[in-house]
Amino acid sequence: MRQAEHIELAIKPKPAQLSIHDWIYSEIRAAVLSGRLKPDIRLPTTRDLALQYRVSRGSVVTAYEQLIAEGYLCSYTGKGTFVTKTLPHNLSVRPAVATPTSPSVHGALSGRGKVFLQSPFYHDRGATAAIPFKPNQPDFEHFPLKIWNQIGSKRANAIRVRDMGDMDPGGYLPLRTSIADHLRFSQRIHCLPRQVAIVGSAQQALDLCTRLLLDEGDKVWMEDPGYPGANMVFANNGAHVVPVPIDAAGIRVDVALQTAPNAKMAYITAAHQCPIGVTLSLERRLELLAWANQGQATIIEDDYDSEFRFDGIPLAPIKSLDSTGRVIYMGTFSKLLYPGIRLAYVVLPDWLTDPFVSAMSLTCRYLGLHTQKVLSEFIADGHYARHLRRMKMIYQERAQAFETACKAQLGESFYINPITTGLDACVLLPSGMDDALVSDQLKLGGVQARPLSFYGIATKPANGLVMGFSSFTPEAIWEGMARVREILEI
Amino acid sequence: MRQAEHIELAIKPKPAQLSIHDWIYSEIRAAVLSGRLKPDIRLPTTRDLALQYRVSRGSVVTAYEQLIAEGYLCSYTGKGTFVTKTLPHNLSVRPAVATPTSPSVHGALSGRGKVFLQSPFYHDRGATAAIPFKPNQPDFEHFPLKIWNQIGSKRANAIRVRDMGDMDPGGYLPLRTSIADHLRFSQRIHCLPRQVAIVGSAQQALDLCTRLLLDEGDKVWMEDPGYPGANMVFANNGAHVVPVPIDAAGIRVDVALQTAPNAKMAYITAAHQCPIGVTLSLERRLELLAWANQGQATIIEDDYDSEFRFDGIPLAPIKSLDSTGRVIYMGTFSKLLYPGIRLAYVVLPDWLTDPFVSAMSLTCRYLGLHTQKVLSEFIADGHYARHLRRMKMIYQERAQAFETACKAQLGESFYINPITTGLDACVLLPSGMDDALVSDQLKLGGVQARPLSFYGIATKPANGLVMGFSSFTPEAIWEGMARVREILEI
Numbered sequence: 007m008r009q010a011e012h013i014e015l016a017i018k019p020k021p022a023q024l025s026i027h028d029w030i031y032s033e034i035r036a037a038v039l040s041g042r043l044k045p046d047i048r049l050p051t052t053r054d055l056a057l058q059y060r061v062s063r064g065s066v067v068t069a070y071e072q073l074i075a076e077g078y079l080c081s082y083t084g085k086g087t088f089v090t091k092t093l094p095h096n097l098s099v100r101p102a103v104a105t106p107t108s109p110s111v112h113g114a115l116s117g118r119g120k121v122f123l124q125s126p127f128y129h130d131r132g133a134t135a136a137i138p139f140k141p142n143q144p145d146f147e148h149f150p151l152k153i154w155n156q157i158g159s160k161r162a163n164a165i166r167v168r169d170m171g172d173m174d175p176g177g178y179l180p181l182r183t184s185i186a187d188h189l190r191f192s193q194r195i196h197c198l199p200r201q202v203a204i205v206g207s208a209q210q211a212l213d214l215c216t217r218l219l220l221d222e223g224d225k226v227w228m229e230d231p232g233y234p235g236a237n238m239v240f241a242n243n244g245a246h247v248v249p250v251p252i253d254a255a256g257i258r259v260d261v262a263l264q265t266a267p268n269a270k271m272a273y274i275t276a277a278h279q280c281p282i283g284v285t286l287s288l289e290r291r292l293e294l295l296a297w298a299n300q301g302q303a304t305i306i307e308d309d310y311d312s313e314f315r316f317d318g319i320p321l322a323p324i325k326s327l328d329s330t331g332r333v334i335y336m337g338t339f340s341k342l343l344y345p346g347i348r349l350a351y352v353v354l355p356d357w358l359t360d361p362f363v364s365a366m367s368l369t370c371r372y373l374g375l376h377t378q379k380v381l382s383e384f385i386a387d388g389h390y391a392r393h394l395r396r397m398k399m400i401y402q403e404r405a406q407a408f409e410t411a412c413k414a415q416l417g418e419s420f421y422i423n424p425i426t427t428g429l430d431a432c433v434l435l436p437s438g439m440d441d442a443l444v445s446d447q448l449k450l451g452g453v454q455a456r457p458l459s460f461y462g463i464a465t466k467p468a469n470g471l472v473m474g475f476s477s478f479t480p481e482a483i484w485e486g487m488a489r490v491r492e493i494l495e496i
Numbered sequence: 497m498r499q500a501e502h503i504e505l506a507i508k509p510k511p512a513q514l515s516i517h518d519w520i521y522s523e524i525r526a527a528v529l530s531g532r533l534k535p536d537i538r539l540p541t542t543r544d545l546a547l548q549y550r551v552s553r554g555s556v557v558t559a560y561e562q563l564i565a566e567g568y569l570c571s572y573t574g575k576g577t578f579v580t581k582t583l584p585h586n587l588s589v590r591p592a593v594a595t596p597t598s599p600s601v602h603g604a605l606s607g608r609g610k611v612f613l614q615s616p617f618y619h620d621r622g623a624t625a626a627i628p629f630k631p632n633q634p635d636f637e638h639f640p641l642k643i644w645n646q647i648g649s650k651r652a653n654a655i656r657v658r659d660m661g662d663m664d665p666g667g668y669l670p671l672r673t674s675i676a677d678h679l680r681f682s683q684r685i686h687c688l689p690r691q692v693a694i695v696g697s698a699q700q701a702l703d704l705c706t707r708l709l710l711d712e713g714d715k716v717w718m719e720d721p722g723y724p725g726a727n728m729v730f731a732n733n734g735a736h737v738v739p740v741p742i743d744a745a746g747i748r749v750d751v752a753l754q755t756a757p758n759a760k761m762a763y764i765t766a767a768h769q770c771p772i773g774v775t776l777s778l779e780r781r782l783e784l785l786a787w788a789n790q791g792q793a794t795i796i797e798d799d800y801d802s803e804f805r806f807d808g809i810p811l812a813p814i815k816s817l818d819s820t821g822r823v824i825y826m827g828t829f830s831k832l833l834y835p836g837i838r839l840a841y842v843v844l845p846d847w848l849t850d851p852f853v854s855a856m857s858l859t860c861r862y863l864g865l866h867t868q869k870v871l872s873e874f875i876a877d878g879h880y881a882r883h884l885r886r887m888k889m890i891y892q893e894r895a896q897a898f899e900t901a902c903k904a905q906l907g908e909s910f911y912i913n914p915i916t917t918g919l920d921a922c923v924l925l926p927s928g929m930d931d932a933l934v935s936d937q938l939k940l941g942g943v944q945a946r947p948l949s950f951y952g953i954a955t956k957p958a959n960g961l962v963m964g965f966s967s968f969t970p971e972a973i974w975e976g977m978a979r980v981r982e983i984l985e986i
Contacts, residue, residue, distance in 0.1 A: 039817070076811045077778030092779050114792060115851055119708035122855035127665065146657045158652030158866070163645045167636045170834035175617065206696070207861040217732070218609035222712065238858055242707070288567030289582050302604060321566045327529070340861075344660035348864040361605055365612035368728055370860070371697040371830075374838040376648070377864050 015050065016042070017059065026061045030069035038078050038089055049079065049087045121242040126234045126460075127209075138486030139408075139473035140454045141430040144341055146477065148400060153389055158380045169375060175367035176359075177204025177351075178375060181382035185337075185351050188385065192313065194326040195335060197353050203362055204351055206373055208308060208338045211352040212236055214365045215334055216243045216271075218358070219304055225269035227262045231461035233280045233308065236273045245271075249464035252279060256286030259293040267297070271304045276324050277312030278427040281461045281472045285426065291324045298332035305333045311341050311428035313394050316402040320427075331355030339381065341429060342394065349373070349381060401429065407480035408473075411487040416496055429476035432458070434468055441469040444494065451493035453486060505540065506532070507549065516551045520559035528568050528579055539569065539577045611732040616724045616950075617699075628976030629963035630944045631920040634831055636967065638890060643879055648870045659865060665857035666849075667694025667841075668865060671872035675827075675841050678875060682803065684816040685825060687843050693852055694841055696863055698798060698828045701842040702726055704855045705824055706733045706761075708848070709794055715759035717752045721951035723770045723798065726763045735761075739954035742769060746776030749783040757787070761794045766814050767802030768917040771951045771962045775916065781814045788822035795823045801831050801918035803884050806892040821845030829871065831919060832884065839867060891919065897970035898963070901977040906986055919966035922948070924958055931959040934984065941983035943976060 015037065020029040037043040049055075052070055056063040070087055073079040081087045115123075136143055176182065182202040189195040189202075205211045212235070220226060222244035228237055230249035240247050248266040251258050256279055262269070272294060276286040298305050305324060312320040325335035338350035354362050366372065384390055405425040412422055412433060419436035433455075435441055441457035448455050448471075458470035475483055505527065510519040527533040539545075542560055546553040560577055563569040571577045605613075626633055666672065672692040679685040679692075695701045702725070710716060712734035718727055720739035730737050738759055740752040746769055752759070762784060766776040788795050795814060802810040815825035828840035844852050856862065874880050895915040902912050902923060909926035923945075925931055931947035938945050948960035965973055 075807070090778065093782065114709070114794075114847060116707070116709050116711040116714070118711060119851060119855070122708060122858055123851055125854040125858040127662075127857035127861060143661075146660045149657075149660065151655060151657070151660075155653045155655050158655065159649045162648030162652040162866070162870075165641060165645050165648065167639075167641070170636045170639065170641075170836045171633075172617075172835045206863065209858060210860050213859040217606070218612060219604070219606050221606040221608060222734075224606070235858070242858065244712075288580065292583065304604075317565070322525075345662045346660045346865055348861065357604060361609060361613055364615040365609070367617040368612055368615040368699060368725070368732065369703045370700050371617060371838065373696065374864060374867050375836055376652070376866050380652075 015055070015058075026065035027068040027072070030055070030059075030061070030066055031072050034069065034073055035076075035078055038093070043089050045089050045093045046091045047089045049089070051086065118242055118244060121238065124238055126238065136477045137452060137454050138478050138482060138489070139431075139475065140477065141456050141472045141474035142341065143474050143477040144344055144429060145397065145400065146344060148393075148397060149344055150389060150393060154380065154384065157383050157387075158376075161379045161383070162376060165376075173372055173375060174363075175370075175372040176200065176363040177202070177373065178378035178382060180386070181378045182351075184382050184385040184390075188390070189353065192391075193309075193320060193335075194322045195353060196326075198356075201354050201356060201359050202351050203354060203359070203366065204349060204373060204378060205366070206348050206350065206370075207340065208310065208336050208350050209235055209239065210370070211334075211336050211350060212239045212273075212306070212308075213243070214362060214369065215304070215306060215352070216240055216245060218361055218365055220245045220270055224271070225266045227257070227266065227269050227272035227274075228463060229257050229273070229275065229279060230463040230465055231281055231458060231467040232273070232463060233275065234461060236306075236308065237463055240273070247463065251465070252282060252284065254284055256284055256290055257294075259290045259297070263293075263297065268301060269303060270301075271306060272298070273306045273308065274324065275308050275310070277309050277315070277321060280308075280310070281430070281432055281456075281458060282467075283423045283425065283427070283430075283432050285321060286324075291327060294324065295327060295332065299330050303332065307333055307335045309335060309337050313342055314398050314401050314429065315427045316398065316405060317426060325353060328355075331357055334358070343381075343390075347377060347381070349377060401476050404475045404478065404480060404483060405431070407483045408475035408487075411480075411484045415484075415487040415491045416494075425475075430472050430474045432470055432472055434458075434470040437469075439469055441471055444469075445471065448490060448493055451489060453489055453493065455490075505545070505548075516555035517558040517562070520545070520549075520551070520556055521562050524559065524563055525566075525568055528583070533579050535579050535583045536581045537579045538575075539579070541576065608732055608734065611728065614728055616728065626967045627942060627944050628968050628972060628979070629921075629965065630967065631946050631962045631964035632831065633964050633967040634834055634919060635887065635890065636834060638883075638887060639834060640879060640883060644870065644874065647873050647877075648866075651869045651873070652866060655866075663862055663865060664853075665860075665862040666690065666853040667692070667863065668868035668872060670876070671868045672841075674872050674875040674880075678880070679843065682881075683799075683810060683825075684812045685843060686816075688846075691844050691846060691849050692841050693844060693849070693856065694839065694863060694868060695856070696838050696840065696860075697830065698800065698826050698840050699725055699729065700860070701824075701826050701840060702729045702763075702796065702798075703733070704852060704859065705794070705796060705842070706730055706735060708851055708855055710735045710760055714761070715756045717747070717756065717759050717762035717764075718953060719747050719763070719765065719769060720953040720955055721771055721948060721957040722763070722953060723765065724951060726796075726798065727953055730763070737953065741955070742772060742774065744774055746774055746780055747784075749780050749787070753783075753787065758791060759793060760791075761796060762788070763796045763798065764814065765798050765800070767799050767805070767811060770798075770800070771920075771922055771946075771948060772957075773913045773915065773917070773920075773922045775811060776814075781817060784814065785817060785822065789820050793822065797823055797825045799825060799827050803832055804888050804891050804919065805917045806888065806895060807916060815843060818845075821847055824848070833871075833880075837867060837871070839863070839871060891966050894965045894968065894970060894973060895921070897973045898965035898977075901970075901974045905974075905977040905981045906984075915965075920962050920964045922960055922962055924960040927959075929959055931961055934959075935961065938980060938983055941979060943979055943983065945980075 017033040052066040056066045079087050080090050182199040185202045186197050186199045225246045225248050226240050227250050228247045229252050250262040307324045325333045335353040339347050408431050421434040423432040425431050441459050445455050445457040455471040455473045458467045507523045542556040546556045569577050570580050672689040675692045676687050676689045715736045715738050716730050717740050718737045719742050738756040741748050797814045815823045825843040829837050898921050911924040913922040915921050931949050935945050935947040945961040945963045948957045
């Protein structure tokens, strides 16, 4: 064995934030990893090192012990401490302290991973102040936050040991029961609580259903224009998206049947087509069901806002017609209550219930209990139904204000699709106007409006804007619309 | 148009739970859907129907209006109400009221979907009372639940309008900052808060990393025996799992380099191999890093319990040696605090941070804010570090009790791997004993012990049991061990 006493350990001055033993530890580790201290070299004794650097011997002992425990050094009684013999000679590893060098992202990601970079949600970071006419935004001011916080505070204070263990990956049973009860009356959907699974978002439900039901290359019908969140989940999972045009009665089932009769799935926004706003006709609903029954295909019915149907009772969903278990029905509380609640649900055909819950457990385990409990109590105590009723009236008033203001300020060359449901309006632009350019122009002037082209899949849709009316008072709507007129110099 | 007045509507008696208009609605809808009422048939007037069934005319009007809105009926002024002409003639659709008939699950699921059925977590439904020696179970009794509930109650009562909107899919920034600070001191990992992403579970982090980094058929090194949760996520995502044997120094990197040098990923439990319990040697850590650097591969370092290292400071993770951004480090609060907390984190190389957050937003959106806030305050106020220190001492005492009791009660033919870390012990059985059979036998006698074969991937591991000591007092451990002796008739 070589002697190392005469080797100058070349320890750099101690940085202020490190303790003495951390400093000694880091310096020796760096010397070993950089190859300055070669394997089998003997280190100074702890006493010598302590004297040399005028530190307490105890700190040096602690540092040596840590380095021995981690395998950098070995100690042999009576012989001293050595750099571990078995370490590779050319380590070329530097301890990470600075920002690591970055390989090219596109080089490092998988093929499917690259699709993830296109998430439409990614840039929605943080709650921004609502500027007109931000779409997909429920009103926050009328939410009974005081009641919500009272329930929340009570529930948070009541966590017991029995709540600390693992829970059912399908969700909190009382919440699933409340949802099943609500759906029976409000949507004519008859299901058992176990068929209702709680998820964190419609995205999560879509992702799991796609993976459970589609293999690479399997075809899925998608409304075009349609919801980009669904389109990207399908694409990321290797499904073959078949864009199907829509008309005033919703998705053109006849076209879909010609193009891809053997598709395995259809993604449908029946109550309120996203983004155009039309309602799927009964005829087409029945055609969809007949197709699904014949080919063992699945219909995903994404019902994101039909509770806010302004002309009477919500239309019965496709799910309410489904006697053979071909329809998966999805709803989300992020639009019915508020986005930060991060709770959604999916009503599963009986045969899919166990596989879905199993998939949930493997990719997520389950969702935290707290908000599920609060929401469950909020529904059971009637606050939920009361809030929906109230908001429906408020949104209806705002929808009317939007229509009137739009016509008055922008004139008849801007066409509003009839607003029957939900939070947003779809406004078609006069010919010659490009929606992406108009959206950018409005943004510079402090107005938000999403171009219809954002929703286009295979075909560029008509030039139009999706504009939210739901989180703005009639006054704010009129002011916002006046601002639009100014910006567009109409 | 045919006249339908003489057609007997054959309405079944009203079920008690339905309102009159719901009953009329349901009966007519069922008659249309079953084909008993053909397209274009004229219905009785609302007055006639009301008289016939002795109900209020208003209820019949409501039912007709709903059926018209949904497209079942059409009304022509002065002519009456008809079944919609355009409905397909042979509907063969029955409204769903009963449990739907079930297609075979295996026929309906995708290839990858079938893998989801094998989740090891799925049957962990509901918190079961801790019976000895349930593994992976932190102690609940010493958790500072009172402090936790105080913070939780305060936070739940302080939700404001600004908390209701969408938030950063990477997680709550103060929590990410607290974790980055903690890791710097406890694990020598230097990272920026933005490199820490909050997830709901290690499973979610694994799933997203796999999808971001591996395509169908890409190879991943997996310790054998190893963690089934990871193995199944890889398999479900179409990765090619390469099982690599382990020995007393951890994964046999030399074997892996011979078998599959071109793998794209390695899943490593370096601090405390799951399930055997050995620590990966420094030499192998450096070999892994050299391999990853050369081939642009990624190491997933799943550090699920190294905070509970009984002999001194936790060993510095591979991540702390990673200067080129090849290591993804994962930790979970479900073992450090309690499973129901459903929060975990992942430390990402800089280049992977944006893609990961984008993938999170597309497949989950983001996690609810409440528990993130509570945990963030719990860490910032020092409760977290205090709890970990305390539990380390308690777990160490229990580990010692387990070792002593095991040796005393079961004798030397049962071999305990040295317990250095964590919540569980690995006990090897005397030759001739089959672990799956022994586990079943113990279960019947009220003792839980997971067979090592549960963790085997390509090779059946040595016969052994994974037994948790962490959630049982030394007395309960001695009693449990006596029970094991009785059951096994030793």
